[in-house]
Amino acid sequence: MLATAVLLLAATPAIAADATAAEKKAALCAACHGPSGNSTIPANPSLAGQPSQFITTQLIMFRDGRRKDPQMSPIAASLANADINEFGKYFSAQKPAPPARKTDPAKVAEGRRLTEQYNCTACHGAELKGQQHIPRLVGQQMDYLRTQLRGFKAGTRFDMDGNMTSAAQPLSEKDIEVLADYLSALQ
Ligand code: HEC
Ligand code: HEC
Numbered sequence: 001m002l003a004t005a006v007l008l009l010a011a012t013p014a015i016a017a018d019a020t021a022a023e024k025k026a027a028l029c030a031a032c033h034g035p036s037g038n039s040t041i042p043a044n045p046s047l048a049g050q051p052s053q054f055i056t057t058q059l060i061m062f063r064d065g066r067r068k069d070p071q072m073s074p075i076a077a078s079l080a081n082a083d084i085n086e087f088g089k090y091f092s093a094q095k096p097a098p099p100a101r102k103t104d105p106a107k108v109a110e111g112r113r114l115t116e117q118y119n120c121t122a123c124h125g126a127e128l129k130g131q132q133h134i135p136r137l138v139g140q141q142m143d144y145l146r147t148q149l150r151g152f153k154a155g156t157r158f159d160m161d162g163n164m165t166s167a168a169q170p171l172s173e174k175d176i177e178v179l180a181d182y183l184s185a186l187q
Pocket of ligand 1: 026029071
């Protein structure tokens with residue numbers, strides 16, 4: 001017991017120092033991705049609570065130039081693997097803020113029906129909170145979700161294994177609108 005307590009005490013300062021270093025680095029991201037990775041800008045995604053593997057995979061795709069964005073690409077270009085891993089750990093551990101918007105019950109029912117019809121839950125998880133390299137969708141910025149779904153459908157948003165590009169093909173513009181509305185208001 002005592003030995004464990006001593007070990008824990010000894011370990012605490014190192015963990016605290018690590019957290020501060022990661023926080024300091026993440027301050028660079030806050031201007032665009034919001035405090036603790038909770039975006040307040042409609043076109044920019046929240047990162048809080050995303051699976052660590054999803055964050056690292058996306059950063060590598062931006063760095064390699066496979067996924068492109070005029071704002072994000074230059075940031076990713078200079079990141080070392082160690083930074084990328086640290087950002088994955090840091091943002092996956094941040095608490096997602098409650099969704100900033102609500103939608104009406106009829107739209108919720110329609111949105112839920114679409115996520116079942118198109119198997120979104122099979123990959124993104126029963127609660128659509130993501131897993132491994134697959135992103136969390138709940139509480140994400142509505143504009144961002146809409147743009148990405150349109151991008152996958154048009155083949156302009158790169159994805160690693162083609163699964164999401166395929167999943168977006170049957171979606172109509174109206175489905176995309178309902179899904180973006182539903183997912184962004186979901187907790
Ligand atoms: C100048 C603004 C800006 C800064 C600073 C910035 N980002 Fe981004 N980031 C963006 C935008 C805009 C996107 C969405 C790009 C798109 O639409 O495809 C993005 C996308 C991402 C994504 C993909 C998220 C997803 O859901 O697909 C990750 C991960 C990411 N950024 C991590 C970071 C990290 C880590 C930092 C800090 C080192 C950072 N960003 C700094 C603007 C920025
Ligand atoms: C076969 C598995 C699969 C299915 C089914 C699927 N997705 Fe995805 N989805 C993925 C993967 C994998 C990614 C990450 C793609 C990448 O960037 O490499 C993704 C990415 C996304 C993104 C981008 C989010 C972000 O933060 O960048 C959105 C939005 C999305 N999916 C919505 C949906 C919706 C809505 C459905 C149902 C209509 C759906 N997905 C069905 C696997 C799937």
